[in-house]
Amino acid sequence: MKDWRQRRGVLLAGGILIAISLALLPFALAQVGTSWVRITNYAILYVLLALGLNIVVGFAGLLDLGYIAFYAVGAYTYALLASPHFNLHLPFWIILPIGAAIAAFFGLLLGAPTLKLRGDYLAIVTLGFGEIVRIFLNNLSRPVNITNGPQGIARIDPFHIDGVNFAQPETIAGLQFSGPIKYYYLLVLVMLAVIVVNLRLQNSRIGRAWEAIREDEIAARAMGIDTRNMKLLAFAMGASFGGIAGGIFSAIQAFISPESFVLVESIMVVSMVVLGGMGNVGGVILGAILLSFTPELLRWTVDPAQQALFGRSLIEPEVIRMLLFGLALVLIMLFRPAGLLPSAVRKRELTGHA
Amino acid sequence: MDTFLQQVINGLTAGSVYAVVALGYTMVYGIIQLINFAHGEVVMIGAMVAFTVINALAPTGLPPLVIVLAGTACAIPICMLVGYGMERLAYRPLRQAPRLAPLITAIGVSIILQHVALLVWSRNILAFPQIIPSHSYVIGGAAITTVQIAILAICFGMMAALAILVYRTPLGTAMRATAQNPQVAGLMGVDVNRVIAATFIIGAALGAVAGVLFGTYYGIAQYTMGSVLGLKAFSAAVLGGIGNIPGAMLGGVLLGIVEALGAGYIGDLTNLCAYETLAERISDCQGGGNFVLFGSNYQDVFAFIVLILVLVFRPSGLLGERVGERA
Numbered sequence: 001m002k003d004w005r006q007r008r009g010v011l012l013a014g015g016i017l018i019a020i021s022l023a024l025l026p027f028a029l030a031q032v033g034t035s036w037v038r039i040t041n042y043a044i045l046y047v048l049l050a051l052g053l054n055i056v057v058g059f060a061g062l063l064d065l066g067y068i069a070f071y072a073v074g075a076y077t078y079a080l081l082a083s084p085h086f087n088l089h090l091p092f093w094i095i096l097p098i099g100a101a102i103a104a105f106f107g108l109l110l111g112a113p114t115l116k117l118r119g120d121y122l123a124i125v126t127l128g129f130g131e132i133v134r135i136f137l138n139n140l141s142r143p144v145n146i147t148n149g150p151q152g153i154a155r156i157d158p159f160h161i162d163g164v165n166f167a168q169p170e171t172i173a174g175l176q177f178s179g180p181i182k183y184y185y186l187l188v189l190v191m192l193a194v195i196v197v198n199l200r201l202q203n204s205r206i207g208r209a210w211e212a213i214r215e216d217e218i219a220a221r222a223m224g225i226d227t228r229n230m231k232l233l234a235f236a237m238g239a240s241f242g243g244i245a246g247g248i249f250s251a252i253q254a255f256i257s258p259e260s261f262v263l264v265e266s267i268m269v270v271s272m273v274v275l276g277g278m279g280n281v282g283g284v285i286l287g288a289i290l291l292s293f294t295p296e297l298l299r300w301t302v303d304p305a306q307q308a309l310f311g312r313s314l315i316e317p318e319v320i321r322m323l324l325f326g327l328a329l330v331l332i333m334l335f336r337p338a339g340l341l342p343s344a345v346r347k348r349e350l351t352g353h354a
Numbered sequence: 355m356d357t358f359l360q361q362v363i364n365g366l367t368a369g370s371v372y373a374v375v376a377l378g379y380t381m382v383y384g385i386i387q388l389i390n391f392a393h394g395e396v397v398m399i400g401a402m403v404a405f406t407v408i409n410a411l412a413p414t415g416l417p418p419l420v421i422v423l424a425g426t427a428c429a430i431p432i433c434m435l436v437g438y439g440m441e442r443l444a445y446r447p448l449r450q451a452p453r454l455a456p457l458i459t460a461i462g463v464s465i466i467l468q469h470v471a472l473l474v475w476s477r478n479i480l481a482f483p484q485i486i487p488s489h490s491y492v493i494g495g496a497a498i499t500t501v502q503i504a505i506l507a508i509c510f511g512m513m514a515a516l517a518i519l520v521y522r523t524p525l526g527t528a529m530r531a532t533a534q535n536p537q538v539a540g541l542m543g544v545d546v547n548r549v550i551a552a553t554f555i556i557g558a559a560l561g562a563v564a565g566v567l568f569g570t571y572y573g574i575a576q577y578t579m580g581s582v583l584g585l586k587a588f589s590a591a592v593l594g595g596i597g598n599i600p601g602a603m604l605g606g607v608l609l610g611i612v613e614a615l616g617a618g619y620i621g622d623l624t625n626l627c628a629y630e631t632l633a634e635r636i637s638d639c640q641g642g643g644n645f646v647l648f649g650s651n652y653q654d655v656f657a658f659i660v661l662i663l664v665l666v667f668r669p670s671g672l673l674g675e676r677v678g679e680r681a
Contacts, residue, residue, distance in 0.1 A: 116669040135651075329458055329462030330443075338452055
C-alpha cells in the first residue's frame with residue numbers, strides 16, 4: 001500500500017514536471033529561433049502519425065506501408081473545405097471530425113479487401129494503396145478540377161476560434177504568442193489526447209483482442225474473437241488518427257500538394273514505429289521525436305563541422321544528412337533489434353512471467 | 355489491332371526487365387523471408403556503372419556491342435559486391451531478430467546507396483549515348499526494335515539459366531533446402547551462410563544486368579530510378595507469389611503487359627464523349643472535343659489495382675503457396 005502511494009506521488013510529480021516543461025518549451029525554443037518551434041510542431045505531427053500507425057502495426061500486427069494516404073486524405077479534406085479553391089470556409093472543429101471520418105472510411109476501404117492477406121502480402125497492398133491515392137491526388141485536376149493536381153492547394157485557412165486566429169501573433173499577459181506557438185499548444189493537447197487513447201486502448205478488451213490477433217490469428221478466432229471486425233477497427237482507428245493529423249498539417253502549412261504524401265513519408269513513419277519499439281507507446285513517441293529531429297540537428301551541425309575541418313563544404317550538407325540518417329537506421333537496428341524501448345509484451349516473453 | 359500488338363510488345367519488353375529484377379526480390383524472400391528494399395538501388399547502381407563505362411568508351415569507336423558488354427561486365431561485379439556487402443553488414447547480424455528489424459535496415463541501406471550514387475553521379479538525369487543502331491521490324495502492323503529483341507532474348511535467357519541453376523545444380527538444391535528449413539539444411543551439411551550470401555550475389559548480378567538493359571532501353575539513368583523500378587518489380591514478385599521463382603517471372607511479364615495495355619487504352623475507354631448518350635450532355639464534347647476521365651498518366655495505378663485484385667482472389671499470389679505467419 002505504501003509502495004503504491006509512493007509510486008503515485010512520483011507519478012504525480014513527474015506528470016507536473018512534464019506538464020511544466022511542455023508548457024515552457026516553445027518559449028525556450030523561440031529564444032533559439034522561431035524555426036525550432038515550427039520543427040517541433042512537425043515533430044509532434046509525426047508523433048501523432050506514429051501513434052496512429054502503432055495501432056495498426058504495433059497493436060494489431062498489420063504491416064501498413066501506405067499509411068501516409070490517410071494523412072493525405074485528412075489534409076485534402078481540410079484543404080478542400082477551408083480554402084478559396086471551392087470557396088468553402090468551414091470552421092476546423094467541423095472539418096477535423098469529417099476528415100477523421102473520411103480517413104476512417106478509407107481505412108475500411110483498404111482493410112476490407114485485404115482481410116485474408118497476411119504479412120508481406122498485406123505490406124505490398126498497403127504500399128500500392130498509398131501510391132494509388134497519391135496518383136489520384138496528382139491527376140484529379142482534369143477533366144473536373146478537384147485536387148488542383150501537382151500544383152496543390154494554396155491559401156488554406158488557418159484555425160480560428162471566436163476571432164482568435166492561429167496564424168496571427170498575439171500578446172497575452174506580456175507574453176508573445178506567435179502563430180507556431182499557438183499551434184504548438186493545440187498540437188500538444190491533441191497529442192496528449194491521442195496518447196491517452198492509445199494507452200487506454202492497449203489494456204482494453206479491444207487492445208487485448210488485437211494483441212491476440214497479432215500473436216496468432218487462428219488461435220484468436222478460436223477464442224471467439226471476431227477477427228474480421230477487430231482488424232477493420234484497427235485500420236479505421238489508425239486511419240482516423242492520420243486524418244486528424246493531416247487536417248492540422250494542412251492548416252499549419254496553408255499549402256499542400258501531393259509531394260508531401262510520397263512513399264518515403266510512409267516508410268519514415270514505419271521506421272519511427274519500429275525503431276522506437278512497436279507496440280510500446282513510449283517507444284513510438286521516442287522514435288518519432290528522434291527521427292524527426294535527427295535530420296534537423298544534422299542540418300545545423302554537418303555544414304559548420306565541414307567548414308571547420310576542411311575550410312569549405314566538400315559535400316552537399318543535404319547528402320551527408322541523408323547518409324548519416326541511413327547509417328543511423330542501420331546501426332540502431334543492429335544494436336537494438338527490438339527497438340529502442342521494446343514493448344512490454346516482448347519483455348514478458350523474454351523473462352517468462354507477466 | 356495494331357495498337358494492341360504494339361502495346362503487348364512494349365509491355366513484354368518492360369515486363370521481362372521487371373521479371374529479372376523481381377527474381378532478385380523473390381530469391382531473397384524465399385530463402386530468408388526478407389523484403390530486400392535495397393534491391394532497387396542495386397539495379398540503379400548497375401545502370402550507373404554501365405553508364406560511366408559506356409560513356410567513356412563511346413568515343414573510342416569500338417563496336418557498340420563490345421562497349422555495352424564492357425559496361426555490363428563492369429556493372430556485374432560491382433553490384434555483386436554491393437549485394438554481398440549489404441547481406442554481410444546489415445542483414446546477417448539480424449537473422450534472429452524480430453521480423454521488422456531487417457526491413458528497417460533495408461530501408462537504411464537503400465537511403466545510403468541512393469545518396470552515395472548521388473555523390474558519385476550527381477543529381478542530373480544521365481543520358482546514355484545512343485550507340486546501338488536501332489532497326490525496326492514490322493510484324494503484323496506493330497514495330498519491334500533490335501534493342502527490344504535483344505532485351506527479350508537476354509531476359510528470357512537469364513531466367514532459363516537461373517531455373518537451371520536452382521533446379522539442376524548442387525547450389526540450387528542447397529538454396530531450396532535452406533528455403534524450406536535452414537536448421538535442417540544446416541544439419542544436412544549445407545553451409546547456410548554461404549548459400550544465403552550466394553543468393554544475394556546472384557540476385558545482385560541479375561539486377562545489374564536488368565539495370566543495364568533498363569538504362570539502354572529508356573536511354574536514361576538517375577539516382578532515384580531504383581525506387582520506382584524496385585516498387586514495380588516487388589509488386590511483380592508478390593503478384594506471382596513471393597518466394598516463388600516461376601511466379602516472379604510470370605508476375606513481371608504480366609505486370610508489364612497490363613501496364614502497357616492500360617496506358618494504351620484507358621484514355622479511349624474513359625473518354626465520355628465516345629459514348630453517345632453521355633456526349634450529348636457534356637458541353638466539352640461539342641465539335642469533336644474530348645472529356646477524358648482518366649488519361650495515360652494513371653499508368654502506374656494499373657499495376658497496383660491489378661495487384662490488389664489478384665491478391666483479393668488469390669491471397670498468396672498467382673503461383674504462391676507458402677504464406678508468412680505475421681508481419
